[in-house]
Amino acid sequence: MSKSGDGAADGATPLAPKLKQLIRLLGDGRFHSGTELAQSLGISRSAVWKYQQALTDAGVDLLAVSGKGYRLNQPLQLLQEGQILEHLTQDASALLRRIEIHDRIQSTNGRLLELARESGESGVVCLAEQQTAGRGRRGRKWISPFGHNVYLSILWRFQGGPTVLSGLSLAMGVAVVRALRALGVEEVGLKWPNDIYWRQRKLAGILIEVGGESGGPCHAVMGLGLNVFMPGRDAAEIDQAWVDLHRILADGAHGMRNRLTAELLNHLLPALAEFESRTLAYWLAEWRSYDCMLQRPVCVFLGEQRFSGEAAGIDDQGLLLLRQADGEIRAFASGEVSLRQS
Structure with a gap:
């Protein structure tokens, strides 16, 4: 490797x-x-x-x-491949082709999308101490201070076309929750379609970008940004309720970035490898058990339109269900909308 x-x-x-x-x-x-x-x-x-x-x-x-x-001002642990590999399971190690660790890069997702166009590799992981042009869903800026958080992307190839990857972000969310729970982080929830929350504050976000032929094969780059410690000046730029592991674990997160990265890979790599054969159905029940917006008042934004109601979970295709004031339930696909708690 x-x-x-x-x-x-x-x-x-x-x-x-x-x-x-x-x-x-x-x-x-x-x-x-x-x-x-x-x-x-x-x-x-x-x-x-x-x-x-x-x-x-x-x-x-x-x-x-x-x-x-x-x-x-705050301790930090630089990423080291040896320490990450030390904490990988045999299953994850077998699925990992190689790791790239960059000091500063525009975007870990961008790097692997570039690699996907240049080679046929799969199972490549890209990590960075800092992203200078990190992106969240719908083009939002992802705040990326140096050396404190996890900025991780994985390139994976699938035999089928992009349509077989419907709901992949939901499966990846489940995998992240499993990893955090394995490290003792309780009360973690999922906000449709791709955010990881703790007590109704955002802890991490997932961005999946897919390319390839409509009939297959195709590739996906799964990007994850997870807050380990957010310095004050960077936190001031965030326009929503957020939290980091430093606050959740009472200062116990500074020395765990390599172990945390390994634990994430222990769950994300097998989930990617299994997704095409198991499909979304395998993940639905567990995702629903982590749904932190269920029965809460929310707003769904579709372009310039706004729909208010109560979050009613997801259907078997992974679509968001919104119960409106008149009792009608409306379904939304993740590529179209933005969900916010009222």
Whole structure:
């Protein structure tokens, strides 16, 4: 299994090796003196100061205190392929072709869509410390601070055409909930069609992009953005109720990004491999058990139109059901609409 993610992809911007080494030294969130850092890095004290500026430019919050030295405002754990592979199950390892880990990239989904056009690979995972042009559903910007969250995409190929992938985002949502529950995160729910919630606040989002011939074969790129820790300045840009694992687990999330990534892959890779044979029907009952909008007042937006009512779950094709005030139940497909809680 090979790793390629050192910045060769279009739109990828690798960090200088010394800068990454500095981040790893400071990753524990403790104070380190300038002398200690200079010795560890094999550079001068003045060079340490220059790297401090480079960290700030990269979006990493660094605190410098006279007499104490330097520390990160919040600890962080850089992604490492070895640590991720260490926590993979045999089933997931067998399905994984390779991992790319980028320091900074425009979009992990964009990188794998590019790869899908260039090669016939399947089972490729793309991860990034930061996305500079991360996207959510319907073209929304995905806030992507450096080194704190999970930005993960998987390229998978299917024998059938795109129509066989109807409801794939629902299955992927179930897989993410399974992974989080395996790590002790309770009270996780799903908001149709592709958001992961915790106590009615958004924890993660899924974006699936499909390409290929109408009659098959086809490919799908499954993208996941999951909040591990959201720094304050980045949180200010989010226009909806949100939460991160740092708040859910009472500060216990900083050192778990590699293990978390592995656990996500332990559930997502088998779900992708099984989806075409099992189809959506296999996932429906479990998805419904996690439905956090069921019987809540919601608004559905279809272009310029707005429909109000009560969320009535999903039908057997994965369509959203809305019970309107007159009792009529209307169904909506995920590609057409946006769902919001009233």
